Each structure stands twice: as C-alpha cells, then as structure tokens.
Amino acid sequence: MKHLTLNPAHAIPPTRDAPRDHPQASELPPPKEVKVQPQSGGGTEAGDNNAGLMFVGTATTILEWEEVRIMTDPNFLHAGDHVHLGPGVTGTRKTNPAIELHDLPRIDLICLSHYHADHFDAKVESSLRRSLPIITTPHAKSHLASKGAGEAFTAVHDLDFFDDILVDIAGSEKKAAVKVTGMPGKHVPPGVLGTLNDLVEAVPPTNGWMMELGYKQNDNIDSFKCGYRIYISGDTLLVPELKEIPKRYAGQNIDLMLIHLGGTTIPSPSVPLLMVTMDAEQGLGLVKLVDPDLTIPIHYDDYDVFLSPLDDFKKKMEEAGLGDKVVYLDRKDRYDFTVRDRRVE
Template sequence: MKHLTLDPNNPQPPTRKHLHPPTSLVGAKETKVHPKGSDGSEDAQLMFIGNATTILSWQGIRLLTDPNFLHAGDHVHLGPGVSGVRLKDPAIDLHDLPHIDLVLLSHYHGDHFDQIVEDELRRDLPIITTPHAKSCLTAPTKKGEDEFTAVTDLDFFDSCFIDIKDGAAEGNKQLSIKVTGMPGKHVPPGPVDKANDLLHAVPPTNGWMLELGYIPSGQGEDSFQSGYRIYISGDTLFVDELKEIPERYKNKGIDLMLIHLGGTTLPGPKMPLLMVTMDAKQGIELVRLISPDLTIPIHFDDYDVFLSPLSDFKKVMEDAGLSDKVLYLDRRDEFKFRVK
C-alpha cells in the first residue's frame, strides 16, 4: 500500500513564481450544509471553484481537485484538431490560492490541468493521478522545464493513504485520508474506444473514492476507520465498469458524490459526434447506482463543449423525487460537513 505524509504545520506555496500566497482561502460567497439541516458540528468543507476544480479542507490539509484556472475567452486543447473555449471565470485565480497540500488529478486533459497550472505549480507538490498522467508529468518537457517529482499513480481500485503528520484525534489516533482509484471511461465502448487506444486522442481517466478517517494508534492500515466517504466520478460515461463500485462499498455507505456532468461533446454541441462525459440522463442513472446520501454536481457549464445544462439534471432529479438528495453550489460556494 502506498503512503504519503502531509504536514499541516509546514504549509508550502502552491506555485513556484508566487512564493508568498495568502494565508487563508478566500471567503465563501455562500455556506451551505446538508439539506436535512445542521447541528453546527461541521469540521470539513468543500469549495467549488469552477469546472471540476474544488478545494477540500480538513484538519489543516487542503486537497485541490483537477486544477483549471483559465479565464473566460481562453482556449483549451481537447484532442487532435479539437479545442474548447472557457465561458466563465473560476471563482479565484491560481495565484490567489493559499497553501495546497495535494492535487488530485483525474486525467491529463487541458480543462482539468491547464498549461498555466502545469507551468507554475511547484515541482514537489504531491499529485495523485492516473498512470498515464504520471508518465506525462514526470517526463522532461520540450521547454526544458523540470518535471514533477512527487507524483503517485493509482489504477482502478489501487489505494494510497495520506497520513496527516502530528494529526491526533481522541485516543491518539492517526488521522488519514484513504484515496482509491475508481473506474472511468471517457470514450464509449466499441469501435471508437478501440480507435482511441491507437490514436491516444482522449486520455484515460479515473474517478476517486476519498475516505476521511483515522487509524487507531499502534495498528496498521487494515484497521482504518472511515468517518466520511466521498466519491468523485471523474470524466466518465455511465459504463458497466461503474457497477463494481456499489459492490465493493456495499453496506458501507457513500456520504457524498461529486458528479461530473455536462454531456461534453466533441468536437462540440454544433457537431455532437462523440459524447465523453455524462449528460443528465446518465447522471441520474449514476445517482441511482451509487445511492449516495448527497450529490453535488460539478463540471457542467464552464466550456462551450457542454451539451447538457445543469437545468436538465435538476429536472430529472425533481422528476425522480430526489431533490432532497442533491445540493447545488455556485462558484465560491462552500459545503460544510462533519467527519464522524
């Protein structure tokens, strides 16, 4: 089992060129809690930055997902001869980030890890990602830039423990975050998928299962206790491989699902030849399959390649009687929750 150790008492700047970042995250525009209400005991928060970019904060540790900080009007490369235009600005700029302890990268695609991010993130910032993305991030660049030096790759159902240094809970427990790669398919199965294997036009992708919890003092990783479980779908379609997730987590419960939606089409909505992320119809099927306690949709309207607006997902959730199982965040909104 792979292990990383993060030290909340030794914060480091996220970028190489701006060595004095702000000490705290920008204030939330709106703070939301579970639709069922709150008792005020929340000790973790998730802020939505835009597209698939979020910041998860717990016990002094900050995890950044799929960093994409391009601005409205910027172009991003999505495949051979295919590009997208960003339509909305992220909630904050890259250089307004406070310290970030770890990046969770679902796949090596420009709308999830843009060129500015790749150029400016500090090279020893820990990154957990796919084997394909690791090969890209650790290869010497054409510009002669240094490669990233702290990249951990996880394939489907591989796991890694992130131990929080000096983290102590009641009973002197080792606070930890368990990250497990989840299956995902960015390209539909069949001839197109086989052609993509040869052309490498659309990169392979992971989903993630994050478990915030602890390991009892003096015991091994097999004794890990999860206090809050977050499933992040990643840029996947609703494919058969996803059906293994509820089987593996049967009777364990998934507290939160971050679902990538949008119905991304290539080369674009005006010529929708290929859909590579879930639309609303597939999205609700995933909600039914995973059956999380709460779902938060992300990745739905930042680029001009999205065909299925968030309103489509809202409608199918309402029609299914699941409105109390979903929470909608605008950019710079945060969701607060409690890790048991």
C-alpha cells in the same frame, strides 16, 4: 496499499512563479454562500461540521479537513481562454474561476482525474511547485514525471482502477488520514471508438476517486476507520465498469458524490459527433447506481463544449423524486459537513 504523508506545518506556496510582491494567502477567501449537511429529519446542521468543500469551477474543488487542503483537477483559465481537447478539437472557457491561481493558500495534495487541459491547464502545469504531491492516473504520471531537469513533478503517485493509497496527516493528534482509491471511468464510449482511442489516446484515460476521510487507532494502516466517504466520478460516461462500485462498497455508506456532468461533446455542441461526459440522463443513472446520501454536480457549464445544461439534471432528479438528495453549488460556494470519528463508536 501505497502510502504518503502530508505535513501541513510546511506552509510552502503551491506555485513557484508568483510575483515577488504577491503575498501568499493563509486561508481560502470567504465563500459566497455556505450550504451545510442536511439532518436526517430534514433541516440543516452547522455546529459540528469539521470539513468543507469549496467549488472553484469546472472540476476544481478544494477540500479542507484536519488542517490539510486537497484540490481536485486544477483549472484556472479565464473566460475567453482556449484549451486543446483532442485532435482538431478546442474548447473555450465561458467563466472565471472563483479564486486566482496565485491567490491560493497552501495546497497539500492534488487529485488529478486525467491529463486533459480543461482539468490541468498549461498555466497550472507551468506554475505549480514541482514537489507538490499529486495522485493521478498512470498515463498522467508518465507525462508529469518525465519532463526535463527542473520541470518534472517529483511527487506523483499513480493509481489504476481500485488501487489505493493511504495519506497520513503528520502532526495530527487524532491520527487523521485519507484513503484514496482509483475508480473506473471511460471518457470514450465502449466499442470501436473506445478501442481505437485506447490505442491512440486522442482522449486521455481517466479515473474517478473514492476519497475516505477518517482516523487510525494507531500507526497501523489496518486500523484506519472511515468517517466520511466521497465518490468523485471524474469525466466518465455511464459505462458497465461503474457497476463494480456498488458491489465493492456494499454495506459501506457513500456520503457524497461529486458528479461530472455537462454532456461534453466533440467536436462541439453544434456538431455533437461524440459525447464524452455524462448528460443529465446518464447522471441520474449514476445517482441511482451509486446511491449516495447527497450529490453535488460539478463540471457542467464552464466551457462551450457542454450540451446538457444543469437545469436538465435538476429536472431529471425532481422527476425521479430525488430532488432533496442534491446540493447545488455555484462557484465560490462551500459545502460544510461532518467527518465522524468511528473509533469511538
């Protein structure tokens, strides 16, 4: 297992090019709406929640827990901005992010599912502090860490499928830590197209993540006990490799799934030659396969390349009798939940 230590006491801005008169935010902005972890008997509970997840837009979320902030797939382009998604393929953003890039407070870690412009746009890439820790794919690391002097990212940690890293939180009296494990994902369907893409990497390889929040008994890595488990699907299709996830985590509860939806099509929804992220039907299939307690859909309407609207997923979940196992967040909404301390159980 790899190892990384974060020190939230070092309040360094996440970007290196903010205007000099632009003050660094100390906190995230107030959420538009807060949704909370449902109780087992229905209803909601708010008093004991100690963690929160804000939806910024696309696949960008910010997790706050034990004084650290972990951001996924930073994309801060605006409505009308264009991104390159493959040879001859572009996408246009339709929405604005809930937060501006330079209005971010301290960010301690980025989990980047893959090196694609709608998940790590050119402005983000040029602006981020080069020492900001990033967990990502081997492919993305090869790009981020190999730039010229002063431009290379210096704290990039790559995880292949089922590789893991334990992230310690310095100064935590409770010995809080986050275990991040690379999950399988396929952006291009298997077969001839998938094999060809593996060779030319027109669409970059992608990971999902299993993010386990918990505490250690002592400084020994093996004493870590998970108190909340989040599966982030990444930009994958419902491919056979995903069947390994419930096998590996048999008997271990998955509390939350962040599912990338939208049915992304290239070159465009009007010419849907190839689908590269799950549509509603595949999304329902993944919910049934992984069986999380709750699912939050993300990555579903921010660009003009999405063919499967969120309403399609809502309908599929309701028809399957799973409507009460989904929490829907709009941009700037936050979901609050409880990370349990399993050391005392």
